[in-house]
Amino acid sequence: SGPVQSQMQFPSGYGSHPPNYGVPSGHYSQVPSKAAASHLDNQYRAGYYPTYYSAPAQNVMTPSVGTNVLNTQQSQQLYNKAPPHTVGSAEGPIQGAISSASYLHTSAQQSYSAFGNHYSTSVSSSVASQGFPLNSGHYTMPMVSSAMYPNVSYPAAAGSVYGQAFTSQSLPAVGQFKETNTFSSQSTSVPHSVQQHVPVGCNSTLSTTSSVQSVQDNLSRNLTGLAAKVNNQINTGGVDSSQPMHSVSQSVPFTKPGAGTSASSAVMSSLRTPAPSLSSQPRSSPSVTQSPESTLQEGMQYGGYVNNQASSAPAPLSSSSDDEEEDEEDEEAAIDSSSTTSSASPVLNNYDALEGGGYPETRSVTSSPVPAPSGPQTSKASKPFGHGYPTLQPGYQNAAPPTPVQPGNPGRHPGFQHYPQKYPSVNQLSSSLGGLSLQHSQQPESLRPVNLTQDRNILPVSSVPAPVPNLNSDLRKLNCSPDSFRCTLTNIPQTQALLNKAKLPLGLLLHPFRDLTQLPVITSSTIVRCRSCRTYINPFVSFIDQRRWKCNLCYRVNDVPEEFMYNPLTRSYGEPHKRPEVQNSTVEFIASSDYMLRPPQPAVYLFVLDVSHNAVEAGYLTIVCQSLLENLDKLPGDSRTRIGFITFDSTVQFYNLQEGLSQPQMLIVSDIDDIFLPTPDSLLVNLHESKELIKDLLNALPNMFTNTRETHSALGPALQAAFKLMSPTGGRISVFQTQLPSLGAGLLHSREDPNQRSSTKVVQHLGPATDFYKKLALDCSGQQTAVDLFLLSSQYSDLASLACMSKYSAGCIYYYPSFHCTHNPAQAEKLQKDLKRYLTRKIGFEAVMRIRCTKGLSIHTFHGNFFVRSTDLLSLANVNPDAGFAVQMSIEESLTDTSLVCFQTALLYTSSKGERRIRVHTLCLPVVSSLADVYAGADVQAVVCLLANMAVDRSVSSSLSDARDALVNAVVDSLAAYMSTASNLQQSMLIAPNSLKLFPLYILALLKQKAFRTGMSTRLDDRVYAMCQMKSQPLVHLMKMIHPNLYRIDKLIDESTIHVNDRVVPQPPLQKLSAEKLTREGAFLMDCGSIFYIWIGKNCDNNFIKDVLGYPDYASVPQKMTQLPEVDALSSERTRSFISWLRDSRPLSPVLQVIKDENPAKTDFFQHLIEDRTEAAFSYYEFLLNIQQQICK
Incomplete structure (x- = not known):
């Protein structure tokens, strides 16, 4: 009959500014970065860095415990440093061994109850001393200090059901430890209030066959040896060690008044490392809910600019959140399942009651007892798998490559009856993918070495496709479209250490609400979800038998509801594996009243x-x-x-x-x-x-x-x-x-100095002048x-x-x-x-979005326009089909027990018709254990888009020059790491795998984009808007903005064509973005995403000008021409058809501008020719030489 729906009472003054509303004086909080990496292999150990990683306190509203956040290096690495202590390297005063005294062991208790997003957790961690400076062969950057927010408090109104205010007086006591600065030999007492969990297994040995063990050992040694020379630096800004510590307090929303929880934040300043980097290895607590600061972004995280590090806002008015979505489901689940909660556990807030929590059974170290699963639950080493198929070797825990199972003689797990299924299960796939290593077979095309300095024609003739994950063909068909859900690495590294070696960022690019021509809509009254982690049933779960299914994220065995046994498509009973929810990775559910805290709002x-x-x-x-x-x-x-x-x-x-x-x-x-x-x-x-x-x-x-x-x-x-x-x-x-x-x-005052628009040094005022609008x-x-x-x-x-x-x-x-x-x-x-x-366009109201991932992975940074309500929940007052989001991730625990990982995003919203709907996307990717496999699966466009988001944050939190240096270092470090794995390479060669051959070109294009360019007159508002676009654009549109497409259009009649809706559309090849490709006899179209330029050469054929532009000759073409006339000529028809086809692929129609040599707009056109040299920037070839020089240092 469903759960009992409690009625929420809202105080009359709800939503207005509470009394004593404290306003921060600055806009962007300084984002703490990772602890300073020492030159030791211990850097890759799970315990080297503090494992907590938090979103800014002012951007999170969630029950949490106090957390200490370390503000470290102002500029470090984008992902992580190579292991500084390398094979054969000498240890010196800078490259010294870490003594046991350089670690701090603390502990804290966190309560959180199962199914209610509250489960008890006792976690511990080792926090390395920050006294080991980084040395870099790339750059030496000056010390920069950044201001933190002053004390902020949001007390709740009297009797408010949303919570109570917490002040610094109510925070738990914090411990202290000494931070030693090896440069100055000074010790600084630093508060540290929470002990974090150390992920286990980050250094576990990669599983390979004996035939390739020696090869992988050599690769590892080569990579480690190079890391001593080449340090990857891209991290968040730190603050001067002389800066005082600020604490941030905030109120935490609750469903019931009187429930107490504590939140604390201590920010420690420390030395900045010599070289900038966009992001560091995240410190993530295994607990799903962390302290507000526990999600503070590291590395190239730029405060509130991207991650919406906003001060606390009033608790949401309505029930429209993915949190709602799960929390109501959690309430429903709690009806027939019991859990024990500590008396100090916080009470559910509105949103966390609807969308639900994380892993109450699996993540808690000392969690309270949870109910036994409905079916037999075995240990992780002997989990039953099936998904309606004969049981194969467990797909999520194959420590060694499994032996392929012959289809004719399937093995069966004793005690389970198996049912036929159209597609192979994840577990079947696991048996064939478990030992996958691209080094075992012929080298794939994505790993073909490319000599960048010699091969100048690396641009493909058509748009770059998204790489296809190396999955079974049947699962590949079921996987989520890369237009909606895309990962920077389509082969997920088995450990964080392996990810660190690759020097590539791990993250997701999301376009969750995009317009779809086909979308399965599920109207069933029963929405089947995992009772532990609240994952929605999807194509990658396993059916043990007709009545039980195993979650592909947390591995819990769940019952199949009776209603789910009926398939509305086939009108058959007893085949749950053929339901549309299990046959489509993108589905939309019509939500019941369980997902509402109030009636759906009108438009x-x-x-x-x-x-x-x-x-x-x-x-x-x-x-x-x-x-x-x-x-x-x-x-x-x-x-x-x-x-x-x-x-x-x-x-x-x-x-x-x-x-x-x-x-x-x-x-x-x-x-x-x-x-x-x-x-x-x-x-x-x-x-x-x-x-x-x-x-x-x-x-x-x-x-x-x-x-x-x-x-x-x-x-x-x-x-x-x-x-x-x-x-x-x-x-x-x-x-x-x-x-x-x-x-x-x-009110605002002008802050722009027109004389500084071309500055090559400091670009100021990228942050807000007041907190009023925030x-x-x-x-x-x-x-x-x-x-x-x-x-x-x-x-x-x-x-x-x-x-x-x-x-x-x-x-x-x-x-x-x-x-x-x-x-x-x-x-x-x-x-x-x-x-x-x-x-x-379509619009969704009172929305929330939650991203879930396989146990062992964690999310630590969000990018886009939203408000972070908890560590994995985004509050979206409105959601539109043109909005994109990005997420940074880390590997918290070793993935050696699984050969596949999955990601799932759930967007709960109210449609314009007043329906509560849940759109769910699920992505499945293989896990690999070799560095070569990681590079083979790199998605270069997704990597560049994620780096662009990180660079925007870094520009605001630190400086534009630091962000630029960090982008360059991202290329240097990844190519250096790859080259260290290859043998017989000459020092004069710059080699990249085929999957990353466009990486330097795209980064150079990013450096010449309005958001990051220097030495060229750029209005401050133009620069800020470009940064805003990078934070909110989906990948497909962002890439056109970063690297435009150039086509020759005066010979479209001779080009190959495609047929779209009875329309013939030419497909001219892409041209290099260089003036050498422009000819006086030709006409060229440049697609920059939001604008089309048509450049006409002085000697262009008059027939083309007459037929396409409608003018007799070049001289008669006007300066400000923005429309193409409809002329009854084949060349005109083909040109307009091609431009219309390009326009149809994007939501906002680009403006067209015809460019002649004497046209003032030609400057903008030529600035997009990114392979050419300008007064303030390298040409592409010069940029490659610069990269090669830094690698060889």
Whole structure:
């Protein structure tokens, strides 16, 4: 009959700023990095680094225990250092052995109950002293100090059901240990409050056959030996050791008042390492829930900029979270399962009651007893496997390569009846993949060595495909599409040590809500999930028999519900393995009331419009109002859809659109210091009931402020009013701003120095000037409201500050520099097309997303626009199909007992029709034990996109130069590690595996992108917007932004073609991004993602110009041409067909711009030719020589 649904009571003042609301003075907290790596092999041991890894305290709302976070090197390595103490290396004062005194052993108790995201855990760890400096042959960077947030506290209102405030006085006592600086011989007393669990088995011996053991030993020695010379540095910023320690306190949300938990944060400063790096080896606690700081990002993590390290926000208003999704399921599970919880355990909060927790049975070291599984549960070494197939060697624990099982003589596990199944199970696959090593057979194409300095034509003729995981063909068919779910390594290393040796980042690129042409929707009343880790049933689980299935993430045996025995597709009974949930890796469930804390919200849209003199002059109001009129009936929603409008200049204007009025009423509030809603009940109206009044307002708005002389902009007060108006329901706020806010709360001052735009040294003000917009976004997120920003500005508008309103509320940012409806028609056209997509695309409200992975893997950093509610749960007030996310991962425990790992993301949201839905994606990848296999499975585009996200964070938390150096070091270290495994290589050769041959080219392209380029005039807002895009774009669109595609289009008739919807589409080959490929006789199309450039050579054939451009010759082509005419000629038809095909592949329609030699826009075009040398940047060949020189140091 389902669980009993408790009714939540919300205090009347919920969502407004609590009393004593502390606001941090800075925007981005300094992100602690890993402990300084010493030059010892112990660096690769699980216990070398503290295992806790935390998300910023101000960005996490979860019951947790105190955690100590070490602020270490300002610049280190992107992933991890090579083992500094290498074979044959001499130990000196810098490369010394770590004594036992350099480790600190602490302990802490953490309670967390099963099924409720609360399970007791006692963990311990060894924390290495940070007194061992890093030495690098790449760069020596100066010391940089970064400020931390001051004390922040969010006390809850009296009687609030969401929790109580915690202050530093309530924190547990912290221990102290001495940190020794070997450079200065000084000792610093550092607080350390929690002992972390040390993952076991990180140094376990890789399982290989005896025939290749010696080869792998040689590879390991070569790699280790090189590591002494080449140090991989890419890590987060640290702080000067003289900086004081700051503590951060925050309130933790609960379902019931009175439940107590403690949270502490201690930040230790230490020396910065000599060379920058984007990320370090994460320190992850095995516990699913960690202290707020326990998810602080290391390495190239850039504070709140990417990981939404926001101060605590009010607990969410609604039940729309993946946390909700699991927590309600957990409540349901708790009905017939018992668990023991310590009396000190925190009570479930709203979100953690719906989406559920992690591994209460498997992760706790001293957890309380859990109920026995419904079926026989064996030890890990003898787990039964089957998935409806004859039992083979256990797929998740084959320590040695299993012997292939003959299909004709299947082995059977005693005691289990087996059922036929269409596809092989994970366990069958495991038997054939368990001993997989690419070195056993002929070398695959992905490992073919490529001499980068000699082979100049490495760019493929067509787009680079995603690598295919080395899986059984049947499982490969079932695997998730790389367009939705992609991993940087399609072969997962068996241990963290092996991952460290490869010098490549492990992470996921997600596009969870993308538009799909085919999506299985499950309407069954029963959603089958693992009772332990809450994983949704998927194609990679194992059916032991007809009544039991084994989870592919935590290995628990679960019962098959009676309802699941019936297959609605085949209308048959007794074949659960043929259900659509088990045949599709991407599915969507219609959620029941168990996944709701309140009735699903209606679609609510509020438009906040700048009507100052600057806005009227730009002319954007006409375009916005016209687009709204055209798409009013297409807004996603149902009969409950509501809409409202606010305009502002030096005052704030509201519009009464209540049904029954003869015309809209304007209500002006001039007291911007004490903003209020004049008629709260009539400002958001039903779209269908008041449609005529809404149309009247949209027709009148462009002319209402024509003669205004108000030059000021009270954006802050208008947003405060919008928040008050939207708080009761949640929804979407669309803000249109044209200048720097100059009045009231949130006013900003110009920080850009035009003379510093071309600086090659320090780029300042990449972070916000005030916390007002960030705090407002957190308040909005707590009330399930997202804020989307449209910035249409001709001058500096401090996007670094304004962008916070969208980044922390899961909103979107659109930027139109130099916007003017008549003087810049290209931007006006782009706004019109973007609005059409924006207003009509699918939208999800009050959403949450959780990512789960096979036991042994852990998530430690998120990238994108969202609010981190707990260590693995993202709160998304709105979710849209154009948003992408990135995740950094680490290997917490050795994966020697499994040959396959799986990742699953679950997105719980409310559709515009008021349905609660859960979209689930599941990805399966093989585990490998050799370094060659790791390189063979590298996905170079995913690696580059993840590094771009990390570099953005590093730019904000540290400096742009550190981020650039870290990107270069990422290439140096990975290629050096690969070359160390190969024999007979000459020093004059720069060799990369075929899978990584484009790595240096893509990194060079990234360095020349607006976000990271130096020595070239770049407006600050342009740079910040490029960084925002990198944080929120899906991989497919981000790659076009990083490395555009260049095609020759004056000879499309001769090219091969494809047929799409009865349309013939030419497929010209890709050209190198170099001027040497441009000819005066040709015409070229450059696809930069958001803009198309058509470059016309001076001697281009007049027939092409006439047929395609519609002009008789080159001289008559106008300077600002943005449209191609429809001419009845084959070349015109083919060109327009090709461009239309490219446009159809992306959500936002790019603007087209025709470029001639004398056109001012040609500068932008030539800046995208990244293989050519510029005054401030290497050519591609020079960059390769630079990489080779650093490797040979």
